[in-house]
Amino acid sequence: MRIWNKGWCTLLALTMLVLRPVAAAPAALKLEAIPVSPHVYYFHGQAGVAGAENQGFMSNAGFVVTNDGVLVFDTLGSPALGEAMLAAIARVTRQPVRRIIISHYHADHFYGLQAFKARGGAKVEVWAHENGKQYLASDLARERLAQRRVALAPWVNAQTRLVPADRWLHFAQGSEIAFEMGGLHLRLIDTSGAHSEGDIMLAVDEDHMLFAGDLFFTGRIPFVGDADSKVWLTALDHMLTLHPQVVVPGHGEMSRAPLDDIRLTQDYLLFLRDKMGAAVADMVPFEEAYAQTDWGRFAAYPAFEAANRLNAYDTYILMERESLQAK
Numbered sequence: 001m002r003i004w005n006k007g008w009c010t011l012l013a014l015t016m017l018v019l020r021p022v023a024a025a026p027a028a029l030k031l032e033a034i035p036v037s038p039h040v041y042y043f044h045g046q047a048g049v050a051g052a053e054n055q056g057f058m059s060n061a062g063f064v065v066t067n068d069g070v071l072v073f074d075t076l077g078s079p080a081l082g083e084a085m086l087a088a089i090a091r092v093t094r095q096p097v098r099r100i101i102i103s104h105y106h107a108d109h110f111y112g113l114q115a116f117k118a119r120g121g122a123k124v125e126v127w128a129h130e131n132g133k134q135y136l137a138s139d140l141a142r143e144r145l146a147q148r149r150v151a152l153a154p155w156v157n158a159q160t161r162l163v164p165a166d167r168w169l170h171f172a173q174g175s176e177i178a179f180e181m182g183g184l185h186l187r188l189i190d191t192s193g194a195h196s197e198g199d200i201m202l203a204v205d206e207d208h209m210l211f212a213g214d215l216f217f218t219g220r221i222p223f224v225g226d227a228d229s230k231v232w233l234t235a236l237d238h239m240l241t242l243h244p245q246v247v248v249p250g251h252g253e254m255s256r257a258p259l260d261d262i263r264l265t266q267d268y269l270l271f272l273r274d275k276m277g278a279a280v281a282d283m284v285p286f287e288e289a290y291a292q293t294d295w296g297r298f299a300a301y302p303a304f305e306a307a308n309r310l311n312a313y314d315t316y317i318l319m320e321r322e323s324l325q326a327k
Contacts, residue, residue, distance in 0.1 A: 031085060039064050039206065047303070051152070060250055060252070065092065067183045076109070078152060103250065104214060130198070184205070195214040199215060213249075216250065217264065220303050221303055224314055229273055239258075
């Protein structure tokens with residue numbers, strides 16, 4: 001009798017497992033390609049920081065349609081988002097993706113590469129700044145991937161990998177690489193050392209437009225990290241000398257008034273340098289300096305709670321370093 005009871009219980013348990021409803025995985029986002037100019041479209045990421053609710057879609061990417069295929073600028077923050085980009089591009093044009101430019105190797109801008117390479121293989125050539133190679137080989141890159149596998153599961157998972165460029169670009173400091181593709185004239189502009197060690201902007205001359213990457217944010221404060229804000233501010237000044245009529249930033253809505261819209265990024269970086277620089281000069285500890293600073297003019301912007309304290313701390317360390325170098 002005991003054997004029968006044990007077998008019956010096992011059968012009942014298995015039946016309950018089969019009958020138990022299985023939670024469906026959330027549907028992948030469907031992306032909309034937003035027209036920017038005659039040849040250019042972009043994908044506008046949601047405000048805030050990367051998380052399960054936005055599936056990591058919190059940065060911008062875009063593409064240029066030429067007579068010789070599609071040029072993509074950044075691939076968003078997961079292979080699933082890369083697949084969604086490919087689907088959206090196919091709804092706009094039958095031209096294949098031929099080339100991808102990575103603005104910089106931060107997770108929210110290049111994890112989608114995996115989908116593009118899986119689809120196009122060697123026919124899709126990835127270009128990036130040579131300084132990104134060192135980051136890809138670093139512990140920091142591996143730690144970020146591990147963090148994203150938790151924060152963005154199942155969109156970033158054990159199968160997600162870090163994809164290197166096919167062509168690592170060498171720039172003389174502050175220089176440009178000009179090339180032609182499908183009848184359009186394009187320029188890659190070196191701004192390395194500003195937001196990251198390997199920043200690239202892309203200008204589409206015929207359309208008078210610019211992909212600025214994370215040098216330029218609209219409607220939210222930037223993530224500073226270990227950036228050199230002094231170099232960053234110089235790069236923003238250089239961006240304006242290019243006289244773009246429309247700029248697609250790394251985060252936020254595209255700008256058709258870049259001279260005005262750039263002010264948020266400029267003002268925020270200048271404010272950080274002013275307040276943290278004064279604290280360093282007066283030998284005020286960071287915690288005290290941060291608490292004494294009135295952050296009211298920036299507090300309402302998306303990502304403030306997540307980014308501002310770290311931005312301030314990194315700027316404090318930068319100002320200490322600049323102070324020592326000046327002696």
